[in-house]
Amino acid sequence: MTQKNGFPIQIPFLASLGVLCNQFGEGRSEIELDLRPHHENSLEMAHGGVLMTLLDVAMAMAGRSADSEDRGVVTIEMKTSFMAPGRGKLTARGLCVHRTATMAFCEAEIVDGEGKTVSRGSGTFKYVKRKPPQRPRAEEPGGDG
Known part of the structure; x- marks a missing residue:
């Protein structure tokens, strides 16, 4: 089931940022984010953490x-690698360049609305079962408080 933001699974952090998924399949992905002031650093451009999140998610997808x-x-x-200031609408495209039975090796690029490269990334991802074991939350009895 596809979520309303286009992702095949629910990812609350991405929903809170406003990230949308345009493509997911066959070792490729495309996500986008319309930058808002809360995504920016003191220089009024995309915060590096926002860019890294987009790269990470594009590669993971x-x-x-x-x-x-x-x-x-x-x-x-x-x-x-950060190459240019990120402003306006950003699009991140991910590609799985190689995979094994347990890992995926991926690359991603972020471009702005004019097609200019803002940043690039590469990463290694380990395949895991979909549902991790549930742990009690800190506020629940038995949590780490």
Whole structure:
């Protein structure tokens, strides 16, 4: 079931940021974000953490879509290069460039509304079962308080 923001699964953090998923399948992904003031740093451009989030998610979605077992992924490592200020509407495109039975090796690029490259990233992702074991939350009895 596709969520209203286009993602095949619910990801509350991305929903709170306003990230939309345009493409998910066959080892590729495309996500987008219309930057708002709360996404910016003191120089009125995309905060580096926002850019890294977009790269991470674009790569993770590409890696997930390349897996016939419909497993999730967790980020093992990630490299990011920042090339230009991010402003306006940003689009991140991810590609799974290689996969093994347990890992996906991916790349992603973010472009602005004019097609200018803002940043690029590469990462390694480990395939995991979809549902992690449930842990009590800190506010629940038995939590880590």
